[in-house]
Amino acid sequence: MTHSRAEIAALIGPTTLLFLGVVAAPLAMTFLLSLSGWSSLEGIKPGFSLHNYIEIFSDSYFGEVFLRTLRISLWVTLICVLIGAPEAYILRRMRDPWRSICILIVIGPLLVSVVARTLGWALLLGGNGLVSQGLQALGLTSGPFSLMFTEAGVIIALVHVLCPFMVLAVWASLSRMDPAVERAAQSLGAQPGTIFRRIVLPQAMPGILSGSIIVFSLAASAFATPAIIGGRKLKVAATLAYDEFLNTLNWPLGSAVAILLLFGIVATVVGWNRLVERRYAQVFAS
Amino acid sequence: MKNGPLSLLFHVLFVAFLLAPMVLVCLVAFTPHGFLSLPTDGFSLRWFRRLSAYPEFLRAFGNSVLIAGCPRPLPCSSRCRQRSRLPVIAFWDVKC
Numbered sequence: 001m002t003h004s005r006a007e008i009a010a011l012i013g014p015t016t017l018l019f020l021g022v023v024a025a026p027l028a029m030t031f032l033l034s035l036s037g038w039s040s041l042e043g044i045k046p047g048f049s050l051h052n053y054i055e056i057f058s059d060s061y062f063g064e065v066f067l068r069t070l071r072i073s074l075w076v077t078l079i080c081v082l083i084g085a086p087e088a089y090i091l092r093r094m095r096d097p098w099r100s101i102c103i104l105i106v107i108g109p110l111l112v113s114v115v116a117r118t119l120g121w122a123l124l125l126g127g128n129g130l131v132s133q134g135l136q137a138l139g140l141t142s143g144p145f146s147l148m149f150t151e152a153g154v155i156i157a158l159v160h161v162l163c164p165f166m167v168l169a170v171w172a173s174l175s176r177m178d179p180a181v182e183r184a185a186q187s188l189g190a191q192p193g194t195i196f197r198r199i200v201l202p203q204a205m206p207g208i209l210s211g212s213i214i215v216f217s218l219a220a221s222a223f224a225t226p227a228i229i230g231g232r233k234l235k236v237a238a239t240l241a242y243d244e245f246l247n248t249l250n251w252p253l254g255s256a257v258a259i260l261l262l263f264g265i266v267a268t269v270v271g272w273n274r275l276v277e278r279r280y281a282q283v284f285a286s
Numbered sequence: 287m288k289n290g291p292l293s294l295l296f297h298v299l300f301v302a303f304l305l306a307p308m309v310l311v312c313l314v315a316f317t318p319h320g321f322l323s324l325p326t327d328g329f330s331l332r333w334f335r336r337l338s339a340y341p342e343f344l345r346a347f348g349n350s351v352l353i354a355g356c357p358r359p360l361p362c363s364s365r366c367r368q369r370s371r372l373p374v375i376a377f378w379d380v381k382c
Contacts, residue, residue, distance in 0.1 A: 044352045087300050105301055120307025182287055
């Protein structure tokens with residue numbers, strides 16, 4: 001179906017204008033702000049220079065925070081792939097009344113505010129929370145064991161918040177798979193594990209790729225969950241930018257942190273995209 | 287192909303993991319005490335009564351309903367005839 005240029009312009013025009021006004025313009029302004037100077041006496045000074053970026057690259061504190069952000073995001077993405085992809089496959093194999101109910105349960109957390117969910121995790125992970133009581137009952141720890149204000153706690157809470165996205169992405173990719181191929185493999189004598197590993201998984205790779213991109217981006221830029229579970233001492237890039245903006249009031253430095261976070265996420269996502277598309281070229285070409 | 291018992295167990299654990307915090311928050315809302323605790327002593331509507339008399343919350347709740355009820359601009363045109371078979375998520379209200 002061919003469209004004239006006017007039709008194409010009319011179709012994508014509104015979205016492009018919205019994107020330019022609401023996303024591109026603030027980003028450009030943030031970038032310009034990150035090049036400005038600042039002092040606690042004068043506020044934001046006019047003129048452009050790179051000293052904010054130089055300060056970030058030369059101070060090991062910022063490097064530690066960015067490394068922690070990357071570490072947390074990679075762990076969250078890995079765990080979401082490991083538990084989200086099988087879950088999507090299991091959902092797909094369910095019969096009808098159960099399948100709709102379970103899809104609703106998986107999407108349900110997305111309808112609840114992330115703050116309410118994270119507070120639930122604050123209750124679970126605390127010193128006398130259920131996780132601690134369970135570990136003590138199993139005899140794995142001697143006293144109350146709190147995962148609050150630790151990286152592991154942040155990772156667990158972020159996995160909880162983000163794995164519905166992974167399930168949805170893999171679900172979308174699996175719904176295009178021909179079920180006859182699985183049955184053919186079964187009739188040729190393959191075990192269920194082999195079927196999953198050699199037939200389903202390669203065909204689910206586009207979904208795993210898009211799901212991992214979504215999960216990584218959201219985990220790297222996450223704010224509410226690391227702020228509540230991580231507390232004041234465990235900073236990630238988003239909470240660091242928040243600190244610079246609202247506590248130190250050094251807006252140029254906060255903008256530089258935000259721009260660097262954006263570049264880091266884009267670079268990782270583009271690189272990961274290229275890698276997976278090259279490795280699984282056959283699935284993507286179809 | 288059906289789900290075997292191992293798959294079903296994995297699924298039950300996954301769903302429990304997803305629902306645990308929200309179930310906990312709902313339970314704690316009924317606590318009769320003045321601090322965060324599970325309602326082991328008995329359910330009480332004390333905090334709901336307190337909330338209904340809290341004007342800031344009522345105003346904030348009204349604001350949320352107003353914002354959620356506003357129509358969102360969808361980037362599609364009436365001339366778009368091709369339908370994708372992938373699920374299209376139009377309202378994306380993620381705060382992370």
